[in-house]
Amino acid sequence: MAYFIQLVIEGLATGSIYGALALAIVLVNRATGLINFAQGGMAVLSTFVAYALFNAGAPLPLAILGAVVFAFVLGAAIERVIVRPFERGDPDTAVVVTIGLFVLVGGIAAFFFGYEPRQFPSFFGLETLNLGGVFVSLRSLGTIVVLAVVVVLLQLLFRGTKLGLAMRAVADNPQSASLSGLPVSRLLMIGWGLASVLGVVAGVLVAPQLFVSPGMLDFVLVYALAAAILGGLDSPLGAVVAAWFIGVIENLAGAYIEFIGNDLKIAVPFLVMIVILIVRPQGLFGRKVVVRV
């Protein structure tokens, strides 16, 4: 039984890694209707900034703060300069632009910092708690808690503030929003800036375990995309719940189903996801999309 709980806890912790990045993807999608393949890369570049600041002597919270500022500016700038020209055009082209960004940002990170994985200190320290035979690291707990807090904040932002409402209006119908006097350009930039901040939060949370390197979030991105889509692309809560679900299912399948083992366990969450999506195409928490003819 303890083994089962241990696996579940570990699944939640790994799922939190996916969920953190999934939130950023959901936010970008809500703000500009795009899937940003470069989300992970941007997060990593910002995490490198935190690494550099920390290594230059800044205390960790300050280094992270500096990275957050950098991430916001980076996100806003990228939206304005690189992505904006493609937002109203062919969506495939926009996606490929983010793919190009993904490669470029990775290359820039490698240019400044190289490919060797770098150690990053854990904000929550290194201890492990022993709760009745189940071992949970403070870092995992901290990640899960931070994630939950961020989800709540995001829900509040979108449901309860004028800014959130404005952002949703812009994403839904930019022409009407503009006619209503909303500063569309600024809102788009803020959307990407915020998403980028979410990305660096994800990066800083997982860096102690994954080590900072240009490719740190490459594979996490695939899981994050799956979680975002499974959760229904416009629901932050859905993305995180889906991410946790993916993490736990993967672990349990790998440990308990002999046939699957460690190598095929990655297939399980995807297969389950396919089944769920066929039954419920809008995802677990998404709104049903009705197209009026």
Place this chain on the structure above:
Amino acid sequence: MMNFRNAGRISGVVATGAIAALLVTGCSRGGDAGGDETNAPSPGITDTTLSLGISSPLSGPTAGPGSCSVAGLNTYLEAKNADGGFEFGDGNTREVTLTYLDDVYDPAKAVSNFRQLVDDGIFAYVGALGTPTNAAILPIAQEEEVPQVLLITGATMFSSNQEENPYTFGLLPTYYSEGEAFGELLVGRDEAITVATLAQNDDYGDDYLAGFEAAIEGSDVEIVASATYEPSDPTLDSQVTELAASGADALLSAVSVTPLQVGVLTKAQSLGWTPEIFLPSNTSTPATVVVPGNGAAYPAVYSTSLTKVPVSPAFAEDEDVIAYNEAFAQYGASIAANYTPHCAWSYAEGAILEQAFLGMTEPTRENFLTALHSIEDFQAPLLLDGITVNTTDPTLPAIQGLTLVQFNGTGYGPVQ
């Protein structure tokens, strides 16, 4: 619609133009593999120069080791060139140059790079890093009769069959022999020991396991739990949890990705499981793996070692190390910013090539291979005392010896 058709025609011109450019640059249907007469020189060698080629991953997750596979070799070559050049057995002194390309660890790209290098006229292809990449090149090297030698990989397939693949063999002791060495250490204790294994799900892991299993066969050492992982896995926590449930006395952790290996070390102890641990040579560096993973929590951390560690203070007085560090700062640092053991290995490789050149009496690839395979008991710089180069066995790589070492809190020392 006129627009599209014209656009089509013009783009057709563009397409043909691009292909034409490609053809012009490669427009030389020259002779194939070297000359038929033994005296006609092979491509890539003149009286004063010799050119070598290498394709390794210079970007992506394996870029660290890949860059080092180039940097160390380049350091040795350039330092010697600056010193006057390499002496050859035919009386000439030549400058040896190295052309390197990035293959991002993709076999198709590696084949493309290999063909390009051969097209550009290299004499030999040396020291490339990677198993699938070199595997893809292997048959082509035989067909084109281009030496593909001193490869930076421990996979057995490259060295075990030199009768069939005379143009190819590896530099490093095989992963099989590393696993075997660990197994022999445990067997030598003459007691019942339970072992858990964690291995990468490919030949790297398979070779380790095969060697280990061969060594413990028939003894009281038993494998009680096994797990595998993919290099793309973000964490190995669940595998470690699985293995910890067995409570085994020892853990063979054939993990080739540094952050994952650190994760294994931290996770196992956090679960209260502290077995003896065996680390493979390429993920055993104290500064980047054992210390961050708090290796001191374990009763013993073993690994194998091949070379002196130039970045470690323990070897600061060694004259080979001093020469390496000086030369590397000038010729290697721009290629590889961080040290991995591959830098030292490829540096030693340069010295082995030098030995082969000394034995070359004719400027042909076949003669080069003969000379390369005649090296015995050569103490290459940076190799640990007692480990020598012996290339005369057609089933083994250039370096076969391994020293088992144990972590002593700051670095590695002899096994207690």
Place this chain on the structure above:
Amino acid sequence: MNTLSKLSANLWVRVAFGVVVAAVLMVAPLISSKFVNYQLGLIAVFAVAILGLNIVMGYAGQVSLGQSAFLGLGAYIAAYFVTADLPIPDELRLPVSLLLCAIIPAAVGLVVALAAARLRGLALAMVTIALPIIGIPLAKRFREFTGGSQGTTVSWLRAPDWTEGILENDQWRYYVVVVIAVLMFVLARNLVRGRMGRAFRIVKENEAVAVAMGISPYRYKVLAFTIASMFGGVAGFMYLGVVQYTSPETLSFHTSINMVAAMVIGGSASILGTVLGAIYFVLVPNLANEINPSLTALFSGAILLAVLFLAPGGVVSLPRRISQVARAVARRRGTATPQNPSDPAPASVTTRPESTEKNKGKRQGQ
């Protein structure tokens, strides 16, 4: 009306152009080095793979990020059937393999599409992403069939005895692969020009309209996906012929993404754009290697973005873009030119300082 338009309209000119291209393609391998033939062969391989992708994504508008899985599957099928101990006479091995490389991946694509075609946009994308993700560990698992993670090397498509002395291996491979590519392109061209292509376009534009016209979106999506998978499988056969090696890495998700990028860069929903995309896919990494082998990611990404900025509709739309820019410049100078009605131009039109021989494309309005 400029000379080029007049020329293109002339049937004889078009035929002559076609003959020149064909001649170049036929003579090329005889004078080029093995490396160049290898590159040209790879271009043919990825042209076919990207062509399949274009059919399902460019023409039918369904996102597919899993084309590499079909490429890999085709390569593995070819590797198995060419080397396995089966009661097939040697001369028939190649055609049988090619046929199976078309049929089996198409069947897999069909099954996947039957389930997934009801999904929209990103959910469908996710299903396609799952294909390489699940495919790679499967390829490693079934090692008797695939050679495991080590991959399979073949020595295959050797120049047959009757070409002894005339053709070498790499030239023979080039010809086989290019012939297959040409056949696939002809097939694709007929598909997209005919009823099927029109149906795809309508389904992509507006599914409700399609239903109103009696076209079942579901059925055509499944069809598009199946065709794309078939093309992917054939490309896999060609891949094995050119590279002579395959491993689980052939199915990598990374390759899928790069193919989508190449498709858009070449020009989606365009047969010619596919060829340009394939050229981009194969040659740009070499270009990046030439600039600086240690910074290939930086330059690849920069080149990709630069191309998209200059020609968002893909390289195939470059002549049109240049004429738009030329017109914009002319307008700014005050020359009266009628405006071109619907230009899918991005928000910022950059002025190009020069475009010498490409000025042929300048049009003075419709």
